[in-house]
Amino acid sequence: xxxxxxxxxxxxxxxxxxxxxxxxxxxxxxxxxxxxxxxxxxxxxxxxxxxxxxxxxxxxxxxxxxxxxxxxxxxxxxxxxxxxxxxxxxxxxxxxxxxxxxxxxxxxxxxxxxxxxxxxxxxxxxxxxxxxxxxxxxxxxxxxxxxxxxxxxxxxxxxxxxxxxxxxxx
Amino acid sequence: xxxxxxxxxxxxxxxxxxxxxxxxxxxxxxxxxxxxxxxxxxxxxxxxxxxxxxxxxxxxxxxxxxxxxxxxxxxxxxxxxxxxxxxxxxxxxxxxxxxxxxxxxxxxxxxxxxxxxxxxxxxxxxxxxxxxxxxxxxxxxxxxxxxxxxxxxxxxxxxxxxxxxxxxxxxxxxxxxxxxxxxxxxxxxxxxxxxxxxxxxxxxxxxxxxxxxxxxxxxxxxxxxxxxxxxxxxxxxxxxxxxxxxxxxxxxxxxxxxxxxxxxxxxxxxxxxxxxxxxxxxxxxxxxxxxxxxxxxxxxxxxxxxxxxxxxxxxxxxxxxxxxxxxxxxxxxxxxxxxxxxxxxxxxxxxxxxxxxxxxxxxxxxxxxxxxxxxxxxxxxxxxxxxxxxxxxxxxxxxxxxxxxxxxxxxxxxxxxxxxxxxxxxxxxxxxxxxxxxxxxxxxxxxxxxxxxxxxxxxxxxxxxxxxxxxxxxxxxxxxxxxxxxxxxxxxxxxxxxxxxxxxxxxxxxxxxxxxxxxxxxxxxxxxxxxxxxxxxxxxxxxxxxxxxxxxxxxxxxxxxxxxxxxxxxxxxxxxxxxxxxxxxxxxxxxxxxxxxxxxxxxxxxxxxxxxxxxxxxxxxxxxxxxxxxxxxxxxxxxxxxxxxxxxxxxxxxxxxxxxxxxxxxxxxxxxxxxxxxxxxxxxxxxxxxxxxxxxxxxxxxxxxxxxxxxxxxxxxxxxxxxxxxxxxxxxxxxxxxxxxxxxxxxxxxxxxxxxxxxxxxxxxxxxxxxxxxxxxxxxxxxxxxxxxxxxxxxxxxxxxxxxxxxxxxxxxxxxxxxxxxxxxxx
Numbered sequence: 002x003x004x005x006x007x008x009x010x011x012x013x014x015x016x017x018x019x020x021x022x023x024x025x026x027x028x029x030x031x032x033x034x035x036x037x038x039x040x041x042x043x044x045x046x047x048x049x050x051x052x053x054x055x056x057x058x059x060x061x062x063x064x065x066x067x068x069x070x071x072x073x074x075x076x077x078x079x080x081x082x083x084x085x086x087x088x089x090x091x092x093x094x095x096x097x098x099x100x101x102x103x104x105x106x107x108x109x110x111x112x113x114x115x116x117x118x119x120x121x122x123x124x125x126x127x128x129x130x131x132x133x134x135x136x137x138x139x140x141x142x143x144x145x146x147x148x149x150x151x152x153x154x155x156x157x158x159x160x161x162x163x164x165x166x167x168x169x170x171x
Numbered sequence: 172x173x174x175x176x177x178x179x180x181x182x183x184x185x186x187x188x189x190x191x192x193x194x195x196x197x198x199x200x201x202x203x204x205x206x207x208x209x210x211x212x213x214x215x216x217x218x219x220x221x222x223x224x225x226x227x228x229x230x231x232x233x234x235x236x237x238x239x240x241x242x243x244x245x246x247x248x249x250x251x252x253x254x255x256x257x258x259x260x261x262x263x264x265x266x267x268x269x270x271x272x273x274x275x276x277x278x279x280x281x282x283x284x285x286x287x288x289x290x291x292x293x294x295x296x297x298x299x300x301x302x303x304x305x306x307x308x309x310x311x312x313x314x315x316x317x318x319x320x321x322x323x324x325x326x327x328x329x330x331x332x333x334x335x336x337x338x339x340x341x342x343x344x345x346x347x348x349x350x351x352x353x354x355x356x357x358x359x360x361x362x363x364x365x366x367x368x369x370x371x372x373x374x375x376x377x378x379x380x381x382x383x384x385x386x387x388x389x390x391x392x393x394x395x396x397x398x399x400x401x402x403x404x405x406x407x408x409x410x411x412x413x414x415x416x417x418x419x420x421x422x423x424x425x426x427x428x429x430x431x432x433x434x435x436x437x438x439x440x441x442x443x444x445x446x447x448x449x450x451x452x453x454x455x456x457x458x459x460x461x462x463x464x465x466x467x468x469x470x471x472x473x474x475x476x477x478x479x480x481x482x483x484x485x486x487x488x489x490x491x492x493x494x495x496x497x498x499x500x501x502x503x504x505x506x507x508x509x510x511x512x513x514x515x516x517x518x519x520x521x522x523x524x525x526x527x528x529x530x531x532x533x534x535x536x537x538x539x540x541x542x543x544x545x546x547x548x549x550x551x552x553x554x555x556x557x558x559x560x561x562x563x564x565x566x567x568x569x570x571x572x573x574x575x576x577x578x579x580x581x582x583x584x585x586x587x588x589x590x591x592x593x594x595x596x597x598x599x600x601x602x603x604x605x606x607x608x609x610x611x612x613x614x615x616x617x618x619x620x621x622x623x624x625x626x627x628x629x630x631x632x633x634x635x636x637x638x639x640x641x642x643x644x645x646x647x648x649x650x651x652x653x654x655x656x657x658x659x660x661x662x663x664x665x666x667x668x669x670x671x672x673x674x675x676x677x678x679x680x681x682x683x684x685x686x687x688x689x690x691x692x693x694x695x696x697x698x699x700x701x702x703x704x705x706x707x708x709x710x711x712x713x714x715x716x717x718x719x720x721x722x723x724x725x726x727x728x729x730x731x732x733x734x735x736x737x738x739x740x741x742x743x744x745x746x747x748x749x750x751x752x753x754x755x756x757x758x759x760x761x762x763x764x765x766x767x768x769x770x771x772x773x774x775x776x777x778x779x780x781x782x783x784x785x786x787x788x789x790x791x792x793x794x795x796x797x798x799x800x801x802x803x804x805x806x807x808x809x810x811x812x813x814x815x816x817x818x819x820x821x822x823x824x825x826x827x828x829x830x831x832x833x834x835x836x837x838x839x840x841x842x843x844x845x846x847x848x849x850x851x852x853x854x855x856x857x858x859x860x861x862x863x864x865x866x867x868x869x870x871x872x873x874x875x876x877x878x879x880x881x882x883x884x885x886x887x888x889x890x891x892x893x894x895x896x897x898x899x900x901x902x903x904x905x906x907x908x909x910x911x912x913x914x915x916x917x918x919x920x921x922x923x924x925x926x927x928x929x930x931x932x933x934x935x936x937x938x939x940x941x942x943x944x945x946x947x948x949x950x951x952x953x954x955x956x957x958x959x960x961x962x963x964x965x966x967x968x969x970x971x972x973x974x975x976x977x978x979x980x981x982x983x984x985x986x987x988x989x990x991x992x993x994x995x996x997x998x
Contacts, residue, residue, distance in 0.1 A: 034224035035217015037420070039370045040454040044862035047370055075217035105215040109207050112828040115836065116681030117214030118221060118371040118420025143870040150862075152368050152421050153681045155835030156870040158828075 004068045008033070009077030019065030023057075024048045026064055027074060035075040035121045039150070046149030049122035050074050056129040056148070075121035078102045078128065104128060104162070107171040113162035115153035123149045127163045137167040205826045206700045209685040210418070222374035222389045222417040223451050230376065230447035231260070232308050233440045236298040236315060237460060238290040241529040241855025242324035245284050245317065248298055254314035258307055261315075262299040262439045264288070269406035273432055274399055277335070277496035280532070282404050282435050290319065292494035292531045293856040294460040296432070301440040301448050324529035324855055328491035329468060331526035335492045336500035338507045340784045341520040342579045348483025348518025352474025355483075356555050360471070360547035361921040362904075364850035364857075365464035365843075367536050368867050369680075371420020372457040373429060377437035378447045384411025385438040391430035392422040393718035394676050398710045400431035405438055416708035422680040423840070424535030427720050428497055429461045459860040462534030463850060465502055465525070466491040469510065469547035474518075475555055479566040481516040488523035488544055493532035499525045502533075504650050506540030508788045509901075511579055512548035513590045513644035514570040519579040530855050535720060537840060538900035541645055546922060549641040549905030554918060562607070563640045563909065564598050571642065582787045585776070587893065589820035589883035593796040594642050596879050597818035601798035606638045607913060633805040636813075639909025642796045643901035646789030647822070647885065647893040648723045651779035654771055654790075659717035661731035663692060663739050664706075664766040669756035671696065674706045674766075676716040677728045682896055683829035684724055690826060691729050691890065695736035697752040714768065722793070722894030725825055727771065730888040735769035737889075742767075774887035791885040793893045794820040797838070797902035799874070801910040805933065808926030811872070812842050812907055818879040822893030827880065833895045834878040841903020843868045849923050 002019045005012065008031060017026060027033045027050070039047030041060050048059040051073040079100045101109065104127055114120040123146060130145035142163045143156070151159060165171040213219040238245075248263060250256055264271050264285035273280040284290050284297050297317055302308035325331050349355060375389030384407050391397055394414040401412040414434065419426065437450035452461075467490045474483035488510055492499035507523040556566040571590040577583055598604065648654055662674040673692055679685040689703035696703075706712050716728045740751045742765065747754035759765070779786040800814040817834050824830050847866045851858040859865045884891025908919050917932035 028224075032226075033217070034220070037221070037371070038223070038453075039372070040862040042454070042861065042863060045370060045454075075215075079216055101212060101215060105212075108215055109211045112208070112832045114208065114211055114214050115683075115832055116369070116371070116419065116421040117210070117219055118369075120214050121217050124215065143873075147869045147871045150370060150867060150869065152370055152423070152840070152867065153836045154832055155837075155839035155876050156873045157835045157876050158832060160870065 002065065004064050006067050006069065007071045009073060015064070017064050020063045022060055023050070023062040023064060023067055023072070024059035027059060033074050033076050037118055037121060039118065044150070045119070046126065047119055047122045049125040049149060051125050051129050054129070054132070056126050073125070075124055078105060078124060103171050104131065104166050107162040107165045108159070111158045111162040111165065113154065113159040119149060119151045123151065123159060130163065131166060135167060137164040139164065142167070205828055206686060206690050208683065208829075209689060209705065210679060214418070219418040221371055221420055222376060225376055225388055225417060227376060227378060227447035227449070230449050231301040231303050231440070231444055232305055233299060233301040233437055233448040233450040234308055234312065235296050235436060235456070236300065236312065236317065238284070238293060238295040238297055238317075238319070240290060240319060240321060241293050242322040243290045243319040244322060245286055245288055245290055245297060246320055247286060247318040249316040249318060251314035251316070254311060259300055259302040259311045260440060260444045261311075262443055266439060266443060267404060269402075269404045272403060273435065274403040275428055275431070275497060276500055280495035280497070282432070282439070289322065292529055294531055295494070296436065299436050299440050301444050326528050326530065326852070326855060328466070328489055328526045328528055331528055333527035335496050335525045335527060336503050337524035338504060338784060339520070339522045340507060340579050342577070342581065343518030345483055345485055345518050345520050349474045351476065351482045353477040354555070354558055355472065355474050356551070356558060357470070357472045358551050358554060358920065360469045360550055361467070362543045362546055363466045363922060364533070365536060365848050366458060366850065366865055367421070367423040367425030368865070369421030369423060369425055372452040372454055373426065373433050373461060374451045375430065375433040375437045376447055376449050377434065377441035379441050379445055380411065380413065382411055384408070384413065385441055386413035386415060387434040387438060388415045388417050389430060389434060390419045390426055391416055392419070392426045392678050392680060392720060394678065394708050394710050395715040396428065396718055397431050397434045401434055401438055404435045405442070410711070412710070414710045416678050419678060419680040422719075423537045424539065424720065425462060426680070427535040427718060429534065454862050455860055458862070458865055459857055460531060462497060462532055462536075464536040465499065465533040465540065465543065467506065467543040469544055471547060471551040473551060473555060475559065477559065479556065479559055479561045479569045481514055481570050483518040484511050484516050484520070486510045486521045488521070490523070490525040490540070490543070491528050491530070491533065492525045493528060493530045495532040497532045497534045499533065501650065502535065502540040504540070505646065506544040508580065508646060508650065509541040509644065510544035510548060512545060512552060513572050513642055513792075513794065514552070515572055515576045516570070521579060530852065531857070537837060538897045539721065541643070541897070542841070542844065542900050542904065545643045545901045546904045546908070549643070549902070550908055550918065550920065553639070553905070553909045553912070562604065564594070564603060567594055567640070567642050572644070578788065580788045581785050584792070587791045587822060587883045587885045589794045589881055590642060590644060592883065593794045593818040593820050593881050596881060597796035597798050597816050598640065600818070600877060600879060601638070601814070601816035603638060603640055603798050606800070635803050635805055635914040636800065637803065637910040637912065637914025638798065638800045639906045639911070639913055640796070640798050641902045641905035641909060643898070644792040644794055645722070645898050645901055647791045647793055648727050648789065649721055651781055651788060654723075654727060655773050657717040657771065659727060659731065659771045660714040660768050661716045661728050661735060662714055662766055662768045663732065663735045665739060665743070665755060665759050665764060667759055667764045669759040670704055671698065671702060671755070672704045672706050673732060674713045675728055675732070676708060676710070676713050677724045678708050678719040680719070682724070682833060683826060684719070686829060687725055687729060687825050688732060692732055692736050695733050696740055696755075697750060698755070722896045722898070726822070726885070726888050726892045726894040729825070729890060729892060731769045731771060733889040735767040738769070739765065739767045777887070790887050791822070791893050793822065793895065793898045794881070794883070795898040795902045797899070797906040799903065799906040799910045801907060801914055803911055803914045803929065805915065808929035808933070810846050810907070810911060810924060810929065812846065812874040812910075814877075815842070815874045815903070815906070816877045816879065817899055817902070818881055819895060819898045820881040820883050820893070821895040821898070822885045822888070823882055823891035824880045825890065825892060830880055830895055831878045834880070834899050835876045837896065837899030838876050838903050839868055839873050841900050842874060842907060844922060845904035845907035846923050847872070847925070849925065
């Protein structure tokens, strides 16, 4: 079936089976591999993306459900061009630059990302929480990311990063 | 409190005064704001490429056909005539060009079970398939049948007569020791499997090389382990086998040895297909087939004087190795050497063995045998303290190793002994003695101490709170002469283009290798962090720096890099007459590239006899203390761990943010081990082999964790670092179990402390009132020291009657489909 949606602001038109997973379309058809697969059954949250403002597990969403939707992935967090006010850090090769939004920068500074595989999903859950007006309350932040498993950090620094942004300290 | 002179106590105010003068260790010290994670921006923007993110045009999909029985003879592999077998590639043991061996310690594990051979465990690899698309792959799997003849399986490690390894270490005179004892306490402690549960599953992509070899790109900890295993199974030369680490989404030991199997499988298919093959495990396959932490049964018989002084320890350790040897002898060795805990005792015997069962092989997991035996040691010591009416803190102060003490292998603890310091720091920060004191009622009602209310806690009226303490030691680096045998190499290259590059085989899997190596080298050379590049972990480029395991990366490989940097700096400065930072670019232009290879040299004065197990088991030890606070719902048995204070001596803190991250993450893995992480087995098969049924802590289950980093430097490493990753894993579980006891009055001697076990224990001791809110009956523990031999109250039958999830009929008939995706066209 033909499905039209907006992915990170770009209009996309696809002819795909209606039961194809949003996760596979993002990763394979659109080559947006920032969204990860950790379990394929909605337990780990590594594939979290924002669909029409709500956090969903992209491994559980068939394409037929997102016709006409607005989808946001980790690739859509940071501004594409680098405005003067945004945070700029050296990329891994130490040669170029990558622009990060305030949430990504807070994760980098607090140590909220270790192995990084849960990070894109964690960022999307946190972004949805903040966009919804979420504050720095630790308990509420923990609830907001309770569907996203992290095995590296113990969550302490992730919670700290989200609270920093919620407080406007970042 | 013991009046012994204590080096550790003397360091409380000024840790820098220990052993290594600060001026000589400046390179390893975080002197300014630590650098940001090197690969952080890529991970945060989604640009980082993990194995499954890599695109190789024309790649086929690979899969593994696995056994559905725990023990059987493989009689035949039958292909249906209704399927077009020319559309796929099939690999059996007969297609293996080299030896049918997964090369590790022993040669007992086959790459694939040959026809006529024995299947030794459920989910064992039998046949490999590759196809151009997933639908064809699924059809091929359905068209394949495996015929077997069942054999009798062995599941009990205690009765298994196939011994992978055994050790006996000891000192003093056990009988004389027990004769001096005022109290002799016995106890048996059990721990089960634990899954590493890295969030990225095992994954490997094999690509044929023009020279007849194969390159693999994948998720792994130890490039040269994979390299060696590929060479042997595929009959390849050093250059024909190439291993490239992709960004790796966590390891924790789980990607130490298993990636060798995945790589060989993918490589066999790629050679036969003559095209790239993607072997990407899904969570179900990863849980069902890959290694877990070894289950163990540990029995203690301990003699103590009335004042708490240990006089005799008789310890027996049995570990379940699973079906093949893997790393079991080394895991058992570390477990054995740590089994007594960090305590001075003149008369010790530790006997340990690991045996074979027909279950999937167990392997490396953070802590590597020590969490199992130290859980037993710490819980036993806490029970002894209770029997004697001593505080858990007091009995540890009396016995904890001090500088100059002798361990059971005859090792003199010459330096860097900080057991008491971490103990005091954690106890003080957590207000341990005040909270476990008479103010129980106040403590329970003081909600302000809680930073968040866990969803695990019901709104039930009967919630008891408790606090518990544990202490551990963890040998730094490889055991015994392991580092000497490894002979690791780390290199620094000053390129002709004037770029400084670090070349090591040490992998980044989240712990910070790619950040601390440039940090150490840039500080040693006096150039900016950004000026030091790090070469990719590709066996065609970097030397063998040993495996990225055993908390050895910062300590051993970081130490080699500092030595190499010093040599590089001296060479350049001698030639140019200026400082390295000001002149190295000119030097490179004038002299061309310069590479320094630094090989490991034994630490001075370090000696260990592998045959007698006497001597310096480790060059130094790290020390860890943990105080945990819990709330236990007395109606449901559920435990919420609310606060943890962890104090860890790492020798030298290189990067405080990354170091805290290790403590926090390791602590939460230990909390999971203590409370919810459990594998149920039925006929040798893991029942809860999905993430819906194997649970790990979420952000709501996680306690508020306070990390205290202690520095007692090790003089053998130029920066004084002793490693950190595994330390917090050793102490968390016994601290949580002690807190559960403090709250409820019951000892949980089998991990995890599930609601079922807690309710069963509460039921078994119903005559004893549990301490709930407002119940200040602390005097129970303050009885006069009883002079009697305690016995293990554990009943023979398991305490939890319900499996997490019963076997599902539709899953028992055949090995379940790995691919459970909706039907879709190929990529």
